[in-house]
Amino acid sequence: MKLHRRILDDLRTWKESTDRKPLLLRGARQTGKTWAVTEFGRTSYENVLRIDFMRDPQAKALFDGPLNPHSLIDNLKIYTSQNVAQQDTLIFFDEVQECPKALTALKYFCEEAREYHVIATGSYMGVSKHNNDSFPVGKVNMMTLHPLTFTEFLENTGQEQLSDMIRDGRFDSINAAFEPRLNDLLKTYMFTGGMPSAVVTRLAGGDWEQVREEQRSILDSYDLDFSKHAPARIIERIRLAWGAIPSQLAKEHRKFIYGVVRPGARAREFEESLMWLGDYGITSRIPCVSALKTPLAGYTDASAFKLFTVDVGLLGALADISASTILEGTNAFVEFKGSLAEQYVCQQLVSAGYSPYYWANPNGRAEIDFALEHQGLIYPIEVKSSTNVKAKSLRLAHDHFGTGKAIRFSLERFRQEDWVTNIALWGVDGFKAYLDSTR
Incomplete structure (x- = not known):
């Protein structure tokens, strides 16, 4: 197909x-x-x-x-x-x-x-x-060309009208009756991801194991490319860094820790390997900023960053997460302490052309999952992987830095409050259009 x-x-x-x-x-x-x-x-x-x-x-x-x-x-x-x-x-x-x-x-x-x-x-x-x-x-x-976004996935499952409404940022026009369907399709997407061959396998009637096998095949092809294209001196470190991404994201604070890759490892040992993975196009490096001020690039801390993969389905395959873990209930949104949901959000934002950052205050008591610039304003973003949408860190960052309206992606439906807007997780791909419509 x-x-x-x-x-x-x-x-x-x-x-x-x-x-x-x-x-x-x-x-x-x-x-x-x-x-x-x-x-x-x-x-x-x-x-x-x-x-x-x-x-x-x-x-x-x-x-x-x-x-x-x-x-x-x-x-x-x-x-x-x-x-x-x-x-x-x-x-x-x-x-x-x-x-x-x-x-x-x-x-x-x-x-x-x-x-x-x-x-x-x-x-x-x-x-x-x-x-x-x-x-x-x-x-x-x-x-x-990025992997398929969630709205592209919707289009290919016959949900063109819902896809258009999301992509246009018309969240308040989507009737609550469609939300269970969208949440189920989002879970399917979080397992399948957006790599074309995996999507085609699923849409052509393949079962979950066949989809996972296709994803493993992609991972195998990447591994072969490591051997073919990377300098011999860093091939082992590339594999170690790539394979450690799931365990990095499973930590409570997801700053990349070199010691998780290999006990006692230092930045200088793995920096070239991480740059190679970025140049290869299969990781997104999200820098930490010390302040939510424009331009965000001027406040980066070179030593602190998060690392995500190119695709949420490949992350699941890399971590060998079972289909039942992702597809049943709300597990897809809480697995890895919510890191699958963060991976999904990061992937959609990057596909939309954004360069996301994240913020953590010096005492470590508050952290914002993502921050980005849009038409001269800074938007702090929090990803809530459950229906508990309390957002102390988000409120702290918004009030302290005087940012644009804060954004919360969660399992709750679209809702605008005085300082924060809640957007359902299935709506991330329409975020840019929504911001444009509110200017």
């Missing part, structure tokens, strides 16, 4: 843009970059000229000489035995990190041949490193 991905709408907007540049689509492995561009090409162009540099390493030689785009197109036509029409052909460089000169060539397509429609896809790791070649800064449009 085919999934509906919102990135397809973004790609169509890119095609019609009067200021279109070559496009670089990045994302972690297994998020569906190749499928998305292939499907976009199939539905929006008469022809797709695709070069997969991983499967066809000989094609790299096409870029060994001068990177004149017109000469490159002549050679590409001969190499693939395909014609290239400026408006009707999509030129697709897949796995572009395997051919850095092809990435560099995007600069010259922008400067000298913008009439051609060119998309390159690549993993975070290869694109971010891009050693010994000039990255086409300012010469490409850039997009990032």
